[in-house]
Amino acid sequence: MLLKIAYEQFQTILIDAQDKWGRTPLQLAVANLKPNAVDVLFNHRADVTKFTFPTESYFGDIWKQLKPEKLDKSPSTQLKLSSSALTVVERLEKRGYQLDLRGAQTIISFFAKYKLFEKLVNLRERWYDDQEFAERSKKLMMKPNLSLHDLIRLRPVEATNQFSYTDYYNFAITYGLWDLPRRYTSACAAHLCEMMLKRFCWRWAEDSFWELVRYQVPMECCDMILEDLTNQDLCNVCLAITIQSS
Secondary structure (H helix, E strand, C coil): CHHHHHHHCCCCCCCCCCCCCCCCHHHHHHHCCCHHHHHHHHHCCCCHHHCCCCCCCCCCHHHCCCCHHHCCCCHHHHHHHHHHHHHHHHHHHHCCCCCCHHHHHHHHHHHHHCCCCCCCCCCCCCHHHCHHHHHHHCCCEEECCEEHHHHHCCCHHHHHHHCCHHHHHHHHHCCHHHHCCHHHHHHHHHHHHHHHHHHHHHHHHHHHHHHHCCCCCCHHHHHHHHHCCCHHHHHHHHHHHHHHHC
16 A cells, blocks of 8 residues: 555655665565565565575564464464465565575474464364365365365375465465364364475475485485375474584
């Protein structure tokens, strides 16, 4: 809104201006997990080549007003947090930014701090076979021609090819969960969160693990080992690289 008013009044806007801590509007939008604000800034010519990923000290600032122990730990909140964080990365990468391992570790540390790796429900329970859930989930479209019902039956690798983080984010912020049978909302949110984190963690654990074994194990064997790890374990692999190199 402020950008629109400024343009209408022919005012000069320093879109990459820094605050007293040297942080740009784009860095603050990313740190506060605001995907749409990231898009607005890029549409007003924010320079991705000058962008540095926020440090752990202020990434997720908007949530730091709440101590982790006081945060609503429901799966629906986990879904909003994780999808917001991963969607801002997705928006950055669409504009040419390449997230590095240090940036990934900042995100992983944020997930760990807010306990997004905790499994609050039994993900092995086949709740999605319930008839009422199936009927309603088929009506909730995650994207054209693909419903929530389609998504939850995909393996993580298959979901990666068909759904973006933005698809999860849009579902989370539009409260699509509440169109489902109440008794299954937590299980569904936890399942979606697990799928997103698996996708992100695997991406970074693969190269990190290969480095940890000093490239002496074929990548195919690495993948077989990683496949049996939990999301928490996958992220610990990423963090181990930092510890080893420090």
